[in-house]
Amino acid sequence: MPDDSPLLQSLRTAVAAAPADVPLRLHLAELLLDAGRSQDAVAEVAVALQHAPGDARARDLMARAMGVPGQPPAPRPGFDWKAAEQQVGDVVPPRFVEAPARADGQDDPGGADAFDVERPGTVRLADVGGMQDVKDRLEAAFLAPLRNPELRKLYGKSLRGGLLLYGPPGCGKTFIARAVAGELGAAFLSVSVNDVLDMWIGNSERNMHEVFQTARRQAPCVVFLDELDALGAKRSRTAHSGMRNTVNQLLTELDGIDAAANEGVFVLAATNVPWDVDNALRRPGRLDRTILVLPPDGPAREAILRYHLRDRPIENVDLGKLVKVTDGLSGADLAHLCEAAAERALLDSARTGTVRLIGMKDLLAAAKDVVPSAEPWFASARNVAMFANEGGMYDDLVAYLKKRRKL
Template identity: 85%
Template sequence: MPVESPLIQSLRTAVAAAPDDVPLRLHLAALLLDAGHGDAAVAEAAVALQHAPGDAEARLLMARAMGVGGQVTPDPEASPAPQIHQTPPAQAPAPARPGFDWKAAQDQVGDVLPPRFVEAPLTADGSGDAGDADAWDVERPGTVRLADVGGMQEVKERLEAAFLAPLRNPELRRVYGKSLRGGLLLYGPPGCGKTFIARAVAGELGAAFLSVSVNDVLDMWIGNSERNMHEIFRTARRQAPCVVFLDELDALGGKRSRSQSSGMRNTVNQLLTELDGVDAGANEGVFVLAATNVPWDVDIALRRPGRLDRTLLVLPPDGPAREAILRYHLRERPIENVDLGKLVKATDGLSGADLAHLCEAAAESALLDSARTGTVRLIGMKDLLAAARQVVPSTEPWFASARNVAMYANDGGMYDDLVAHLKKKRKL
């Protein structure tokens, strides 16, 4: 195997830094070919053709690299290709052929290039969704853990006791006869990190993550919504261990007694069937988490034991969590003399989304001031505290509604944790 010259090695580095630069890649392929690296030249020319299928120079270079003696039929719409000097081969040239055998070239470089397009059969309604369970976007096990969730120690402890500990200790689970059936329902005001906590739970379990929203399920065609729900759980079973995260559960599993649509009722029925598992043990390794802002609008059958039978109240971030969120949103902004302790006290009651908006508003204030004065200045405590005074907690309307539920609809102690929080804050 010929040794690559320093020039070729430098060009490889340049191509790696600019993979879409077709002329640079073709120059590398030509040098490789002249140096006797035929296979490497074929690979580089094939990548160039993937980026520019009609490039005449790339086709000509591929023909040389494949050992074709004849000329490539030029593309009439392609621009004239620059002349490339070709060193006469030592052996007799192969007989000329009228064109380039692209099928043979594709077979030879098939292990170098992935397919450019994935063809999928159309369904009868022409939607292009063949109902394949692998069509759903399943995220591989992530690196987010509960340790990455700032503060919220009470939430973490309840997650560990009610959900994670039995899953992490299969031997103890068998000793005590603890079943893996059932799921976890996260509820609370909007913007407080329910989705992030669900991803952290998936990371703790080392499981894949499949996020499902109402747009993923509902369909205008009769029967398609139920089919979509089935395909989601079939995908999760194939990818087990997998966390299925049902976002906005009140939209996917609202009370059937209030629904005027038979299609929506059938979708809820299908969800109940999937949570139970069609066969015994069908959902082994499938962990169902759901989130909602209004758990009182969720169909009561979904909260039956064996389904979403455990609930966890996710409240606005506490002090340590607010500090972590503020650090995150200020980490790449030009700031000076920011007293996080003082800012954390001034933002009590704000959700994670409110804190992100606060940092954005402070940055906007400093930017406009710099534009008016013509002098760039950093973001300071004055900007952040002014923004904190202007931001109205988005959680207040939720607590106003939740207070009525806690007082008059806490059947069976379903919302005891909410009642305890409201009493602690003297809102009940």
């Protein structure tokens, strides 16, 4: 860089003493520009623009320094989106090309008609470990009449109504529903509150209707209403009219469950809190059959533990002993126990540098740390069993609590 003249040196000293003095800095930049030192002028103008972004003199000096006298710097050419789209068209599919959504939400692609209906699966009740009482009640209340149409006709057994599974979380209600669908050789359509509720007035009811229309088109089909307490909450406690209308729509659909148009449509529902479900949903002809699904018994725990340990490296595992120490754990608790035991062995192998198998020591230690997740549910259910068992609705729950000495 050429040496500064005495004037430029003096101006630089003054600018250094007053760095925020924009006119003084621009005067220095102008002298530098007149001296043919465009780069030095650009540097000084850039600092001036930081202090005064809208200064017209600074912008004009920047344009001159950039080689466009009297005009601002030319803008960069716009990005060629069309050319870029052609370059990546074979890799990235088109996005955001649909027509604008309607203001009333009627063309929402996430509606019930967009649900994926699972084709008949291979899961059967035989795949459900233990729980013989539950299987026997399913057979008597639901499956036997369906398998024997002639006997059903002889005894006047109606298929009207659906089945409600209730009990603590993590005990396999959804798996049992899939097993029932497998026994029937029916498709499976699982529905939750997120699939039905919509922000637009009237769309939630439409979605509920479309759920059943989809099931009718795919018959034989099991409609599984997950978390029924959210889909069918007591209307007396519901302040929002839209939610009440959704429950009304569900009642309408259930009322037609034995109509000709609904032939081959079977309704199952699950909830952890049946006492929060609208009483009208449990009226005869709707979800009038109720089955309590409890934490797995001994044979069920053995089957669940065997399933979760089948692909893990184990040695000398005494399943009988493990079944005894896991009494009261839910299916989800047992899965977590196996995961925790595997984690203990993995971390130990990582620390020592020697791979070892999962043993009883790991499993028993994990079982000791697992807190039964069903206990809070039983604490709430105990009050219901004691003070809200009108008509014997929860007699099976009362019997279980007495057997476990929780009542």
